[in-house]
Amino acid sequence: MTSFTIGRRAALLGAAGAVTTFAIGGRAFAQGEPVTFGALPPLSGAGGPYGPAMLRAIQGVVEEANAAGGIRGRQIRVVAEDDQTNPDAGVRGARKLIDVDRVSAIMGTWASSVTTAVAPLCWENRRPLFTVSGADSITQLPHQGYIFRTQPNSRLQIQTGSDWLLAKGARRIFHLAAQSPFAQSSQDVLAEKFRAAGGQVTGFIVYERDKTNFRSEIDQLMRSRSDTVMLNGYLPDVTILLRELYRAGFDGRKFTFAYAAPPSIFQSLPNDVTNGLITFQPSPDVDSAAFRRLKDRFGNTDVDPYSAQTNDHATLAILAAALAGDASGTAIRDNVRKISQGEGEKVSSVTEGLRAIAAGRQVNYEGSSGPVEFDDKGDIRGTKFRFEQAEGGSFKLLEIV
Template identity: 30%
Template sequence: MKSSCLTVLIASLATLAGAALPIAAVAQQPPIRIGLSAPLTGTGGAYGKEEEDAAKAAAAYINDAGGVLGRKIEIVVADDETSPTAGVAAARKLIDVDKVIAITGLWSSAVALAVKPVAIEKGVAVLANGSADEITQGDNKGLVWRFQTNGQDWGRAFARVVKGDGAKTASVLVLQTPFTLSQVQPFAETFKSLGGEIKDIVYFNPNQPSYRTEVEKVFSAKPDAVFVASYIPEFSAIAREVFRSGYDSKLYTYSHAADSQGKFVQNVGKEAAEGVNHVQLVPVGRSEAYKLYLKLTKQPSDALLAFGPNVFDQIVVLALAIEKSKSDKPAEFVKEFIPIANSDAPSIGDPVEALKAIRAGKPFRFAGATSDFKFKPNGDQTGLEYGHFRLHDGVSKLVGSTR
């Protein structure tokens, strides 16, 4: 009897000691490993470091406050080389060797589509930046979530921005990738429904030595506006060609192609960049989470970034879901994604404050760094607002927004 009482007493003291030393407990527990598949090289190489810095900053901020479930978050980074083949190889290593519970990042839609079936087979969560509609289609077993707008919504948003900017006619110059191709039909249909006319749709391939033929075909018809659906290398080359040729149709593209922390202006010069329009999710610069993201990644307070905030939100939502579900099992914690983002409760943008609310049993909803999003049942985001920016004297200025 005495032995039994002594055992209970020792166990109780151990429990109290553990409760009094949460940081020590974090150090003793194995980390929660989260994979980051980032385009550190290849055509998306301009954005890989941005994603890596965001993931590590979010994890460090949460770890410094005690971690999740008494454990630290460890970010395991893999270069997917912006290639589906390399992406699958990276995913297999992250899953089989590093034992990650989720794969984040996935900037390229093509890489995300290639990685998705591998992760689903292994029961690992996928949090992707790619916009191709197919990423969230099919039976994803609740494991696939998009932290970005989908292709259809991108296309519709661009149509509203272009038409709202006064264009009566428009053409599309589109790079052949899953991400960009998914936007052509929604753009054309929405623009027509708003009373506009589509003059032409011209496709081009990555890494062409010249885009002169495509530029001449599209711009010689003198549309009011041209939506150039491409990434920064191709858009820079096209913008230079348009400027040299003296065409005056207004240019519209993504913020990651026409801003990217000033890289586009560096590529083409202020004169060629003048008046170029670009679109991305907002509220950038206004939300609590975005300001925190900029501070933690040591960015200027007026920086305009597209993919780092997506990854920041991915790590934060994972951490909150794991804490709320009290589980590091993907099949369990993914059930908390919708409650965390969609709850009819006060918004919180600071992940540490959100973790405190979970532990105190207080209702809240997480308001993200990229946009104040909510989730659809299929893993897509909804309720997004798109900012319309215009370059003037080499600087991007917000001139309007649309939903």
Template identity: 50%
Template sequence: MSHLSTTRRGLMGAAVALAGTLALPRLPHAQGAPIRIGTLTPLTGAGGPYGPVMVKAIKAVVDEVNAAGGIAGRKIELVSEDDQTNPEAGVRAARKLIDVDKVVAILGTWASSVTTAVAPLCWDSKTFLCTVSGADSITALPHQGYLVRTQPNTTLQGRKFGEFCLETGGKRVFFISPQTPFQKSQFDNITLAVKAGGGATGSLIYDDKKPSYRSEVDEVLRFKPDVLILGGYQPDTTVLLRDLYRASFAGKKLAFGYSVNQKLVESLPAEVVEGIFTISPSPAEGSKAYERLTRLIGVANPDPYTTQVYDHINLVVMAMALAGEASGTAIKDNIRKVSQAKGGAKVDNALDGLKAIAARQPVDYDGASGPCDFLDSGDITDCRFRYEQVRGGKIALVKVA
């Protein structure tokens, strides 16, 4: 028998010793160690079309900052995980980012349920979270400041719809929608805005898989609305519009930009879709940051989420530079000092921002998604919306406001 043979006792001892190393304290980071930032975007599942471009935009900014010397000499290291558009999988991925990679911030959570599931892990571990989810409830979480979002919440969107109805002279407004995460809040805020202008509202929830909406249209007509707001998605809105035309509905129609889009307009006869107004949250098209982003990632019309994560990474980088420290708490305490410093130098990217910070100038970042000014709750103060109208088979811009 050889002296080198493995004994069970030896093996157990080795295993215990190996497991014990996990309990050793981590060595403190040397100055110049990279700063880790995590992205948690949907790369598979329902959000799959958006996530990859979002990561690309963040990566482009990180590469730029690293090429310019990083933050106070420290490079940024990006760790990307997939939330699978599922809160259960999202939590597992976030745990890995927080506990193993020790990221200072997580950027880009997309589905509201994923954001709500991941948020407690973030504030428990003092990791900063930037999200593009829209549900009202998110900023009402007890996040202690460790969360901001750049997507206008449903309250703001609902108000814009209500105000626009009044603008077009509507007093009786009806909201018809399938069951969605934002249906209730949307309607409540439309009502609030319309009632403030002396109008009245009604609403109806329908099943978005039906082949015909005759009975729903009858109910709409019974309300005698001046303005009808269509809250559905593209397939059900197509069917609904056809039935509204058959019933000779004469009022104005208002819809989300993502449902009454070019594809829908082309699939229906011109007289059915003529005159429909659409509203969508508008990226700051034409702004310097927006132009810069399109050049950086080589995409002519980046979607709103991509413009938002571009702003996330710029803000997070500048906040850490201003703090002179890389931690979630440092970002929390400094993000508003770079996003909305009074009388600060207007910057539209992190590179200019880093220079201004080095020169001890206050900074006011204006991004690709909008002005990026945050309330204490983490919501943005304002966002521009894009108002369009279908005219002669084309979607024409009415205004951006």
């Protein structure tokens, strides 16, 4: 297991900041022991294209907060573990973060299978878990309020994707899904939506992700006379599926989640294979001040939805602890909604939020991924979606809805 920490540089940034104590309610809070947060992104495996940027977003928020004096004068430290997009590795990483590093919260889990495996450790140890995983089942767990999901759940994602496809004329869709916690729930929503519109799911196959060919699955698709195929998998298997669809001469609409076909897919497949592929994903709030600030920090690196969300994970945890005057996991859990929804002063950065809290004002953080308002289960209430199409080795924006 590989660990990553930021501490000394962040501490130096904090020492250089203009604010080293906060006065709240007339009381000054002196600098104490550092507050430690855990990051558990996929730095390798199927989520590897996203994990490093997700961690970078978290680190950027922490450095900004430390430069402003930290949490009521306490510096912030991040310890990161690579979950390898693997539940077993995720559990090992979470155990270390909780038992050894004594983190106050964990953020950045990506794959639903990893989040499902890690979640019980978090609520049993009273540590909030901030996640970008989409499976409906995650927030249906008995998590006692310790899960906050910034990614729309799979029902909302499939509903949005289905509505878009139906509006574009899709009527006969074949569903190829990797074995995952959201395969069946995705199928249930897809069938419901297409049936209501007079369409049909012409086939549903759940496959093992580590297969090296999918000839039998593609043969069934070709016999189904479908006008659309939904590829509900991850980058390694979707890459193979796209190659085999091209060889089989499938001329229908190819549709997948953007995380299954990131821009790196053009390095593995020729343009003839990828041309026409349509992807969709939750869209960051590209017009927000928080997104623009993150984009400036990333420079030439694109800000994907998951980096925008982990930027918000770190900000939410820090501001919740600052408002509570307590960095325990339970205190963070109990204060997340108090700093992210309601009638407070709108803030778009951790620095703005810390200053407002220090002055005794209520805040309402609006993030780079959009308004971060959570329902009683911990699900994000809503977001926009971005649809793109592969053309000549790059993705072109179709629309944001």
